[in-house]
Amino acid sequence: RTVTPAWILAQFKHSSFRHQEPTLDQCWTGLAHPSQKRKAAPDTRNKGGGWIQKSRNLHEFAPVTVVKASSVDNPMILRIHQAKKKRIQSQQSSSSGGDSVGVVKNPPLCNRGRNEGISNMLKQLSNLHLECPLGTMDHWRAYHYGLMAGRVKQLDFEIVDERVLPRLQHIQGFGDSIRNKIKEYLQTGTCQKIKELERDPYRKAVQSMIKIWSIGPIKGKELVELGYRTIRDVRKGLSRGELDGLSANAKIGIDCYEDFEERMSRSEVSQIGDIVIRTCRQVLPGAEATIMGSYRRGLPNCGDIDVLILHPDFVETTPKGALGRLIRMLHQSGHMLHDLTSVDGMTAGGNGTELQSESDDSVFHSRSSEIEGQGETSMGLQKYGHYHGSSSYMGVFASPTDAGKRRRIDIKIYPYQERAFASMYFTGNGDFNRSMRLWSSKARGMTLNDHGLFPNGTDFANGKESVDKLKGASLPAATEEDIFELLGLEYRAPSERDSFDAIVEKSTSQPVAIVELDKGEIHHEMKHIWID
DNA sequence: CGGCAATACTG
DNA sequence: CAGTAT
């Protein structure tokens, strides 16, 4: 049933399910429970001049989050469990946990914002390594810095001075290097490593090359070796004909360099979405098209537009040529400027890809052998063939709101039966997807992708050949909730899918404690919570 | 010292 | 297949 705030308060009062002391079978994570992220710490801190200073024992800095350490095969829980054991051994203490007042399932929205400074520092380090992976290992450095940038924000305490460093030691992912950088940050307010990386002219040059869409670390380095340091250099080189070897996509990337750096407002995204969706319905009546990505996650601005297309009549297949037809129509109306991938029959983002010809179908007929009966009328129901699989398109869209600005757009179409998996994937974010897939594989022995969820051992590994088997072998899910359920994870609304740590095992009847929230807060946070 | 998600598209 | 992308 749906739980009202009043009901929850009543439960708290009557303590019908009370917070229990964590036993060894349980653990806390060192991470704040999502529900306490915003509220708890500021409160506690403000009382009596900072509890971090007051309390030395570890039970006090992570007072609540009681998560059952159930499945032992869950690596994340396992690690955390491990960490706790370690801690328990080294440090014994008596009481704690007085603040928890009740339990809910399916905890509410994550609120971030703690340890901003440190998080930003780690994020910077991540980016500096990510954008310029000079050594082969840098990629994973960046990965880990990124994860930790997310994790510090979820800590249930503020890192205000060095005394918390030993506590950090017990939290998964904070090793010597990162703790030292945090220490440095606490002492000096900066990080020499960042300065150093930012100073390095080579790295800086490669960074600016890498920001060109379709230029990665390898080509970026090549360009720098050739003497190009800035986007201006590259443009100059291009105009001199020195860089003819670059791909068509790279040329688009160079042309749109500044535009692609920019983020757009939600309103612009929704307007672009409207255009695409309306056109889509013309081309494919009955289609369900939705804006996904960061827009769906509710971010205030977005780096690109992601549109997912489904059609209930195409359950195991996709309408052959529909995506191409949509793209072509968008080209004709002047909205779509460039293709970065080819679609169905259309040519790739190559040279003459623009408006090809007048005859609506010439492109399709000439390119795609597969078209069966193309119903002709531009707005009637088309008869589409069945393409077995999904397809995805990347392109460049003309901003309807900001004249001259060009926006990255991705459009994907999937068989209807894959809709839950496709929308999960396409909603992201990236870290969340990786976390979820890691969980699937390590904790559940299954492989999760945008087509389905497959018990390992299923014969899906050999690429395109087995797409069919792959589909057939997937556990069925009609909704995203189903997927969380299948994986034994707490449901997360799109807006909550914002980090690697946003994944929590579904407590099997094991309550999750929350800290005191005032009524307004509870009302605000919980009025939509579903409790089974 | 191996693993860190899993896949699509291009040339 | 490597590189870039999601």
Next chain:
DNA sequence: GCCG
């Protein structure tokens, strides 16, 4: 960079 960190973990097992």
